[in-house]
Every structure is written in C-alpha cells, then in structure tokens.
Amino acid sequence: MTAHQDLIEMKVPAKPEYVGIVRLTVSGVANRVGYTYDEIEDIKVAIAEACTNVVDHAYHDEGLISLEVSVREQFVEFRITDYGRDANAGELKKYRGPIQPDEPIQELTEGGLGLFLIESLMDDVEIKQNKGVAIVMKKFFLKDGVTHGTDGFETKTTNENR
Amino acid sequence: MNLDVKTETLAEGAKLLVSGEIDAYTAPQLKEALMPLAEKREAYVVVDLDGVNYIDSTGLGIFVGALKAADQNNGTLRLISLNERVRRLFSITGLDEMIDIDEKREGTGK
16 A cells, blocks of 8 residues: 555645645646546645635644645545644534534534535545644545545544654 | 626626635635625625636635625525536535525526
C-alpha cells in the first residue's frame, strides 16, 4: 500500500483569500492523477471546507494552513493541518448532519455543515489532534466502477498527545 | 476565484444574477447584496445561479441566512438555474427541501 508515494506540500496564510489557492492546487493534482470530473469537484469542496475551518477557528491571530497530498496506489490522502489552539476540534465537533425537512426555518444555523460535507464527499475522514488539528481525508480511485473502502465509515477523532 | 453579483428590479421584487465562485472569500459580497433584499417586508427575491460553478458550506450558509430573513418577513426566496454540481450540494445537505429551487432557466414567473 505504501510502496508508491508522491508527496505534494504547501503552506498558505490562514486567510479566506488563500482558500481558493489551495483549492486550485488540489484540483490540479487531482486532475493529474486521473480522478473524474465529479470526483475532482468533490475533492475541491472537501478541501475548501477543511481550510475554511482553519481560517474560522484555528487561530486567534495569524497562522498557517498546511496542505499535504500523498498519492498512493489505491487512493490519495489529503491532510489539512493547522498549528493553532486545539479548541478547533471542539468547533468541528459542533457537528450537524443534513437538514431535516421538518426543521423549523428559524432554527436553522448558517454554519456547521462543513464537516458533514467533508464526510459526504470523501471516502475516509479522520480528525487528528496534536498541537493543532489535522483533518485527514482519503479518496479512493474508482476501479470497475466501484469505489473501494466506502463501506460506511464514521469520522474517528484521535488524540495524538499521549 | 471571483464573484460577480448584479441586481435587477422585477415588477414583484428583485433578481440577483450571480456568477463565479461562492466560497469563504467571496461569500460576504453575496451576503451584502442578498440580505437587504431578503429582509424587506414580503420580499420576492430570485437568485439566478446560472453562472455559479462552485459553492461550499459558506455559500450555503448565506442562503440559509437569507431564507430565515425572508421567512421572518413573509417574503419569498427562490433559487433558479443551478448547475448539477451546485444543486448536488443543496441536495446532500438537505437544503433543497427548505429552499424553493428550480433548476430550469426561467424568468420571473411563479
């Protein structure tokens, strides 16, 4: 599984205007490794959601968003990391699922759909907490029209502090 | 990575023509144009998303805010001309059940 691996890395300031830059970069890599149009669009949204989370919640002041993309044989792993306070994971856990048709309009919230979208659009999602937070997302390559490794998952939160 | 928002006056309200990408950077621009319209009493606001090729949860959040404002003021918010990708995110999140969405390109009629 780890035999073949290309690694692409970049760091950008955690500001809204740079989220699009990360999105474009990821789109380029995803295109290069052969994902379909729809897969590329899914990846772009998921990565942007992870970056927007960093922009909104990771830092009091200024900070960086780190992107690591490792291209493996069966999947690509995308890792968005911040170096902020770990309250960020708490923000992420203010999680909401999809909106239910019977929810009163006035009780809808404008945020909180980011992690849900990431989970919906990627095949495997892990949130790792160390000094900051890393959202690690995998997208498998389609083989014979079947996505591998999508057997219903739940996001795992692991604390890397021991 | 830009967003363009134009406002047209309709007999019964207003129409926003939006094109470009709606993300964390551009969403405030959309909010600024959309909210004052949605907050009017008995507003009728049509948002034409024909030129929008990207949206994420920040953008969806703007429409949730506008929907709440319209609902509070007995107004109507309609989204039209969504492309398949944009429509898909409204479906995944369940927002398509809450907001009046019409994919077909059309004018102002009900």
